[in-house]
Amino acid sequence: MPSLQHVVKDLLASGAVEVVIGYEKAPGQNRTRPFFARTPEDADRLVFDFSALNNLAVYLTRQKRPAKGKIGIVAKGCDARAITMLMQEQQLTRDDVHVIGMECSGVTAEMGADLSKDTLAAKCVTCKVQTPPLADTLVEGPKDYERPDDRNGARMRELEAMTPEQRFAFWAGEFDRCVRCYACRQACPMCYCEQCVAEKNQPQWIETSATLRGNIAWNVIRAFHLGGRCVGCNECERACPADIPLGLLNRKLGMVAGQEFGYAAGMDASAPTLVGTWDKSDRQEYIK
Amino acid sequence: MKMPTSTWNPKIVAFVCNWCTYTGADLAGTSRLKQEPNARLIRVPCTGRIDPVFVIKAFESGADGVLISGCHPADCHYNTGNYHARRRWTLFHNLLDFVGIDSSRLHFSWVSASEGKKWVTVVDGVIDEIRARGPFERYQKANSEFALPPALFEAAAKEVQQHA
Numbered sequence: 001m002p003s004l005q006h007v008v009k010d011l012l013a014s015g016a017v018e019v020v021i022g023y024e025k026a027p028g029q030n031r032t033r034p035f036f037a038r039t040p041e042d043a044d045r046l047v048f049d050f051s052a053l054n055n056l057a058v059y060l061t062r063q064k065r066p067a068k069g070k071i072g073i074v075a076k077g078c079d080a081r082a083i084t085m086l087m088q089e090q091q092l093t094r095d096d097v098h099v100i101g102m103e104c105s106g107v108t109a110e111m112g113a114d115l116s117k118d119t120l121a122a123k124c125v126t127c128k129v130q131t132p133p134l135a136d137t138l139v140e141g142p143k144d145y146e147r148p149d150d151r152n153g154a155r156m157r158e159l160e161a162m163t164p165e166q167r168f169a170f171w172a173g174e175f176d177r178c179v180r181c182y183a184c185r186q187a188c189p190m191c192y193c194e195q196c197v198a199e200k201n202q203p204q205w206i207e208t209s210a211t212l213r214g215n216i217a218w219n220v221i222r223a224f225h226l227g228g229r230c231v232g233c234n235e236c237e238r239a240c241p242a243d244i245p246l247g248l249l250n251r252k253l254g255m256v257a258g259q260e261f262g263y264a265a266g267m268d269a270s271a272p273t274l275v276g277t278w279d280k281s282d283r284q285e286y287i288k
Numbered sequence: 289m290k291m292p293t294s295t296w297n298p299k300i301v302a303f304v305c306n307w308c309t310y311t312g313a314d315l316a317g318t319s320r321l322k323q324e325p326n327a328r329l330i331r332v333p334c335t336g337r338i339d340p341v342f343v344i345k346a347f348e349s350g351a352d353g354v355l356i357s358g359c360h361p362a363d364c365h366y367n368t369g370n371y372h373a374r375r376r377w378t379l380f381h382n383l384l385d386f387v388g389i390d391s392s393r394l395h396f397s398w399v400s401a402s403e404g405k406k407w408v409t410v411v412d413g414v415i416d417e418i419r420a421r422g423p424f425e426r427y428q429k430a431n432s433e434f435a436l437p438p439a440l441f442e443a444a445a446k447e448v449q450q451h452a
Contacts, residue, residue: 159386168388168426197341205341207348212430217344220387224340227379249383256382261375275379278371280361286381287374288397288410 004074004139007100008043011072017098020072021056022046031111034059036066048074048139050107050115055233057082060092061192071097076104077129081231081266082189084134088266088273089229091192101135105142109238117148122247123234125150133267156248175215177242180208184222184236184246190229197221223249228257228274231266298353298418300327301346302411305335305358307365308400315404323408324415327355334358336369340380343394347427353393353418357410360398370398392417393424 004022011017024035024045032051037043057079059066075083080101086092106115106124113119130143159167182198185191198206198218206221207214222236223246230250237247257263260283263274304310310331316323332338335358346354356377364370377396384394395417397410 164385164388164390164392165426166388167386171387172426172430205339205345213348216387216427216430217341217348220344220383221341224380224383227376227383249386252386253379253383256379260378275372275375278368278375280371282371282374282378284361284374284378286391286396287377288395288413 001140002137004046004048004100004102005043007137007139008037008046008072008074009040011098011100012037012043013040016070017072018067018069020046020074020100021059021066022074022100023048023052023054023056029112030114046074048102048141050105051111052076052102053107053111053121053238055079055082055187055189055235057086057189057233058187058235060086060097061189062091063192063194070095072100073097074100074102075132075135076102076107077127077132078123078231078233080132080134081129082233083266084269085190085229085231085266086192087269088271094269098136099132099134101132101138103131103139103141103143105130105145115145117146120145120148121234121238122152123232126153134269152245152248152251155245156251159248171219172212172216174244175219176212178210178215178219178244179242180210180215180218181241183239183241187235187239188226189233189235190226190231191222197225219244219246219249222246223253226250227253228261228263229265230254296423298326298415298423299351300353300355300411300415300418301349301351302327302329302355302357303332303335303338303342304329304356304399305337305365305370306331306333308359308363308398309357309407311401312399312403312407315401316407317404319404321404321408323411326415327411334364334366334369335373336364336366338373340376343380343384347389347393347424348430350428352421352424353395353414355395355397355411355414357397357399357407360400363400389427392421 008020020037022035022037023032025047026033032047034054034056035045037046056073080099083099106120108115108119109121125147206217232254234247240246257274261274313329338356343354358370361370381394395414399407399410
């Protein structure tokens, strides 16, 4: 069974790829950071463990791509789904990337923590892709881990049981903390628009100042624009300095996509996108 | 039609497509059908043109409810605009419900050019429902919540005055 370092060394030495996007150990800390390996020697710096939090697929979007030629990328299951989704939306072709799929046994919620049942990231609790669904080379590894109760699922059921007024008050309280740094957008591999609706000012659909009114607009529209596209990597929530539970909004839309349309984002590169298509039999009970 | 029981009248913003619902509402008018006067119609070329930011903007601007209406499935002037729109609405109305803007604030309907009567029923129904819910105060209050606390804001205004 080849190791990650061997795979990458071969890819770079043979010239099959120009660069490999992966993780390296951050000096002096119990965490990793993104690393762009360009020479075979660089391959030895690559690591992969429970602290490989970043979704590196964000570097495959056109503005951030580190090389013109073929790119190798180290991808967990959730990252591989993001890469697939980029292909579904014609942002990438299959030949543009060499995906080094990593079997994954969960990552931590926060940088620097050791992996345990309590520090496991929320997305890993309900993860179904320990083995990446898209990979040119699969690096096997442990993929069993102890899963705690689905806290976010419980939280969603709690919210859904509330009255609309209570729900609005809850979200107003959360969005009120938003400082409009757009870290959620920067971290998201699916937020690749060259001009975001938040920056359009003729007309100004979304207020740019960090007031509650503009914050509601921004956060609702951001979530909506990811409807049927979000792969649940939860990078937005991790990047958020105000700890707004953005993952709940995304999960809600993911659930709707699954229940109403039997659709899961990023599972099949040849599948059409959810809102790019339609069906005569789409449900419409809510339309008078 | 019920007459308003209080002085408060809900503001309803209705986004309607040019080819079906707008014409249907026009028919209701020319047929002299009575309807409540609280809906402000905004005519768009097609339901497919209705971006969810329109709905957000309507609530921001003081709407107590929003109605979106267009051609029945298979009747779209552009063939598929309403099918595309329907998928987006399914996602959008579920998302809005999850953040506390429930289905009594946001309504959808199909009203064709010949359904003047249906338009009156739909509009009156929507207005009754929103009247029962009351004004959307929580969102409207968000309009006046500035990032700067009011005290600081006043102090800053005073300083500007002194220098003037």
